[in-house]
Amino acid sequence: xxxxxxxxxxxxxxxxxxxxxxxxxxxxxxxxxxxxxxxxxxxxxxxxxxxxxxxxxxxxxxxxxxxxxxxxxxxxxxxxxxxxxxxxxxxxxxxxxxxxxxxxxxxxxxxxxxxxxxxxxxxxxxxxxxxxxxxxxxxxxxxxxxxxxxxxxxxxxxxxxxxxxxxxxxxxxxxxxxxxxxxxxxxxxxxxxxxxxxxxxxxxxxxxxxxxxxxxxxxxxxxxxxxxxxxxxxxxxxxxxxxxxxxxxxxxxxxxxxxxxxxxxx
Numbered sequence: 001x002x003x004x005x006x007x008x009x010x011x012x013x014x015x016x017x018x019x020x021x022x023x024x025x026x027x028x029x030x031x032x033x034x035x036x037x038x039x040x041x042x043x044x045x046x047x048x049x050x051x052x053x054x055x056x057x058x059x060x061x062x063x064x065x066x067x068x069x070x071x072x073x074x075x076x077x078x079x080x081x082x083x084x085x086x087x088x089x090x091x092x093x094x095x096x097x098x099x100x101x102x103x104x105x106x107x108x109x110x111x112x113x114x115x116x117x118x119x120x121x122x123x124x125x126x127x128x129x130x131x132x133x134x135x136x137x138x139x140x141x142x143x144x145x146x147x148x149x150x151x152x153x154x155x156x157x158x159x160x161x162x163x164x165x166x167x168x169x170x171x172x173x174x175x176x177x178x179x180x181x182x183x184x185x186x187x188x189x190x191x192x193x194x195x196x197x198x199x200x201x202x203x204x205x206x207x208x209x210x211x212x213x214x215x216x217x218x219x220x221x222x223x224x225x226x227x228x229x230x231x232x233x234x235x236x237x238x239x240x241x242x243x244x245x246x247x248x249x250x251x252x253x254x255x256x257x258x259x260x261x262x263x264x265x266x
Contacts, residue, residue, distance in 0.1 A: 033083045036080055109156065141162075173206040188204050191263065205218060205221075
């Protein structure tokens with residue numbers, strides 16, 4: 001399937017910003033199951049200072065603001081060919097060892113509620129059976145809801161809230177999968193929805209490393225493994241390492257952000 005993406009992120013400040021840098025992880029790479037036909041990033045109100053690969057082999061653009069600007073916009077446009085591999089990505093690549101993906105982070109640390117969730121999760125069948133059952137078990141315990149919009153909830157916080165978005169489901173799945181002995185990681189990317197072209201945000205899901213298959217994706221929020229509607233952009237131990245845009249700025253200016261995103265079949 002050939003997918004076309006147009007993604008605009010616009011920041012507005014109530015006073016000039018003297019200095020700011022952003023790490024932008026919005027440039028997908030050709031990987032197993034997807035081929036980048038074309039992709040371009042345009043920055044208005046700033047410039048790309050350098051582009052590099054991080055420790056997870058994600059493409060990163062380091063963007064600086066033009067001093068004194070009150071607006072900056074990052075526009076991504078591209079076309080990607082995606083194959084349906086039933087969520088199977090394959091062997092570990094990048095620059096870090098597989099065992100690192102069993103290490104917890106601040107957002108994926110075990111707590112009492114997660115221990116209870118893992119203890120009550122089905123464990124019969126093959127590793128794939130166990131992980132698909134875990135995904136369904138998490139969605140039953142934490143229904144999808146856009147009422148939660150905080151980006152820094154831990155997996156334990158998500159269970160306390162009792163509902164969450166795709167990012168929250170990914171963190172709970174990653175934490176639980178690691179507790180069951182599977183290396184797991186966070187994935188940020190794009191999803192073509194069947195009922196709309198315009199979207200409010202990028203998508204997120206999780207991957208677990210399964211013996212003999214390698215990395216396999218699990219989208220808890222939608223109850224499936226990623227298919228030809230999904231574009232993988234960045235992976236990391238959790239959201240903080242794969243966030244589409246993160247950075248720092250000097251000054252006390254108030255910030256407002258808006259996102260315009262279209263994902264459609266070409």
